[in-house]
Amino acid sequence: MFFSLRNFINAVELDIVKIKDIPKIDRPRERFLKKGSRALSKSDLLAILLGSGIKGKNVKKLSQQIIQKYDRDFLNLTVDDLKKVSGIGEVKALQIVSAISLVKRYYEDEKSSETVIKNSQDVLSLTYDLRDKKKENLVCLYLNARNSLLKKEVISIGLLDKTLLHPREIFYPAVELNAASVILVHNHPTGDPSPSEKDIQVVEKIAQAGEIMGIAVIDFIIISENGHYSFYDKLKKQNKEFNYVAEGTQGTLFELLEVEKPVYGINISKIDKHYFQPIKSTKGYFQLQNRRYLGNKYKLLGFIEDIISEKCGKINSFCDIFAGTGVVGERFNNPETKIISNDFLSANYVCLRAFLETNQDIKEKISEKIDYLNKLIPEENYFSKNFGGTYFSRENAKKIGTIRQEIEKISENDTEKNILLCSLLYAMDKVANTVGHYDAFRKDLDTLQPTKLLIPEIDYLNNKNNEIYKEDANILIRKISCDVLYIDPPYNSRQYSDAYHLMENLTEWKKPEVVGVAKKMDRSHIKSSYCLKNATQAFEDLIENAKCKHILLSYNNTGDSGDGRSNARIKDSDIIRILKNKGELEIFEKDYKAFTTGKSNNDNNIERIFYCKVTK
Structure with missing residues (x-):
């Protein structure tokens, strides 16, 4: 038809x-x-x-x-x-x-079948051809979150010089590739693999830049006809090649490096070092430090404790007024010392309350509820619609959103809610398809492990007298007094509310409209003055109104970073002036002792503590 x-x-x-x-x-x-x-x-x-x-x-x-x-x-x-x-x-x-x-x-x-880089020997196998090169080459291996090779690229040919090599030559391709980490390989045509003065300076410069960028620099290897030198292996003090990932943790050069102190117009003291050893979590549990966070001071706790034990003596109260993850306050938490812990972000606040405020052992009840939450059948929800397939796999996003909704229903009180939310936030961090913050996500979903809530290890007996706040530090300072005031403000213009907007969204659970590729909510209510042009004035106001006996300020010297967003907001000269007006000032920093072949004159990004004995 x-x-x-x-x-x-x-x-x-x-x-x-x-x-x-x-x-x-x-x-x-x-x-x-x-x-x-x-x-x-x-x-x-x-x-x-x-x-x-x-x-x-x-x-x-x-x-x-x-x-x-x-x-x-x-x-x-x-x-x-x-x-x-x-x-x-x-x-x-x-x-x-x-x-x-x-x-x-x-x-x-x-x-x-991907090429996975486990240790320096794997790197040498990929770059063996560099041994015979007549000119110096700098090669970069770009890796994903599984340490699988994404790309091998020649960065420069000729003499390696920190003054000529700009970090963007290494990290721009890393951003384009969504790389999680990099390994640098450099050849010595002379045949001697020992690092030169310039090699050490380049390693420090690139490791520090990688920390700021959120892209880990795992190793810097020098190879020659007569052998090789791995900075990572040397820093680990191993006689054999040491795996880059151990017990689920990725090693980086930045964490192992200790840089030389800069010159100030003030005396710098040295004190005996506490050797702080990380405590392993019990299986099925997690600790306060088991979360990725920009500027986390966990690895500097021994350094901070040195100064307090030397300068402050016995203390009855300790205030961590920009607490972040809260690890510094937790370090000094005991039945005899009141901890005052404050952070402006809700995600940090609930975890501070869970770990430092909970004073009754409710582990059994929490364990039952976490087991129940882990067994929930995921359903489509606000979280999965907005963040599935980007920051998380679709299945993990559905699970996270489903658990978050259920926490609202099963929490009998604020204590339970804080603990369950904290457990969810830490579980979420383990499966996030990011480099540790939420300014952006990776194009490829590298993390496929399922979301699983664990039980927090809380020292209930230490929390009887603690006070936890969620306030602007400059407002709170007028209400409190303490023996030791520890200050660790943002250093530069990068707002923590931008980096952790997604955690805030999940914690507050108001389900706001999110915009842009990064799916960010309105964050105008949680911006920090310490990231803005008035940072110096805010700091001066904080110090003037502080009622304490001792002040410790952590402040990274990023003033010459070359990146406008990374430059320190408060100048060293202003810090010294303001603290001197409050009392007697000393500056402490970590000793440089990682290498014996020379020291660097690079004073960028140095971890320092400004200590002030209050007299005024």
Whole structure:
């Protein structure tokens, strides 16, 4: 029977036109054969898999319906999901799910065959050709979060000089590749692999830049005809190659380096060093320091304790007024010392309350509720719609949002809610597809482990007298008094509310509108003055109103970083002037003792403590 143009138009309007009546160029199979897969939409490719439509709906319309319905959840479809679609039986559902599973299997096999860099020997195998080069080469290996090689690139050829080498030459490609870390390899044509003075200066400069960028510099290796030198292995004081990842923790040069002190117009004292050893968490539990956070002082706790034990003697109260993760206050937490801990961000505040305010052992009840939350069946929610497939896998985002909603229902009081929220925040951090903050996410989902809540290890007996606040530090300072005031403000213009907006969103759970690629909510209410031009005035006001016996200020010297956003907001000269007006000032910093081949004159990004004995 002749199919007229009018009949064709009517059929199109009713979505019942048959594939054979569509022009050949628009039929999925014919277009695939003629132009290849890239010429087809996702629904066209699915149409080929389906093969035929159903009564009243051709295969193109049917495939479009499925794609529109499941969209970014398509790769997680089950047979039962597809059978819910009108006209899709078990056979067609199996065909589609099997195809998806096959692609996933090949993808997993491809991932497992990636070049994974475990230690310096793996690096040497990849860069062996550099031994015979007649000129000095600097090569960078860019790695993802699994330490798999993304790219090997020559950065420079010729003499290596920190004054000529700019960090952006290394880190710009890292950002483009969404690299989690880098390893640098440098050859010595002379045959001597020992690091030169310039090598050491370059290592320090790049390691510090990587810390600021959130891209870890794992190792710097020098190779020559007569052997090799790994800064990482040397810093670990190992006689053999040391794995870059140990007990689930990625090692970096920045964490191992201790840089030489700069010159100030004031005496700098040295004191005996406490050797602070990290405490391992019990299986199934987590500790306050088990979270990635910019400027985390956990590895400097021994350094801080040195100064307090030497200068302050016995203390009855300790205030950590820019607490962040709270690890500094926790270090001095005991039944005889009141801890005053404050942070402006809600995500930090609930964790400070969980770890430093909870004074009754409710571990058994919390354990039961965490077990219940871990077994919840994930459902689509506000969190997964906004952050699934970007900051987290779709499944993890659904699980996080589902758990967050349930915490509202099962929490019997603020204490329980704080502990459960803290557990969720730490679990979320473990599976986030980021470099440790939420300014941006990686293009490729590197983290596929499932979200699992753990139980916090809380010292309940130490928390009887503690006070936890969520206030502007300059307002709170007028209300409190203490023996020791520890100040660790933001150093530069990078707002913590920008870096941790997603954690704030999850904690407050007001489900605000989020905008932009990074999906950020309105953060105007949680901006810090210490990141703005009036940082010096804010600091001076804080010190003038401080009622304490001792002040310790942590402040990183990033004044010459070359990056406007990274430059220190408060000048050293202003810090010294303001603290001298309050009392007697000394400056402490970590000793430089990592290398024996020379010292650096680079005074950028140095960890320092300004100590003031209050006399006025």
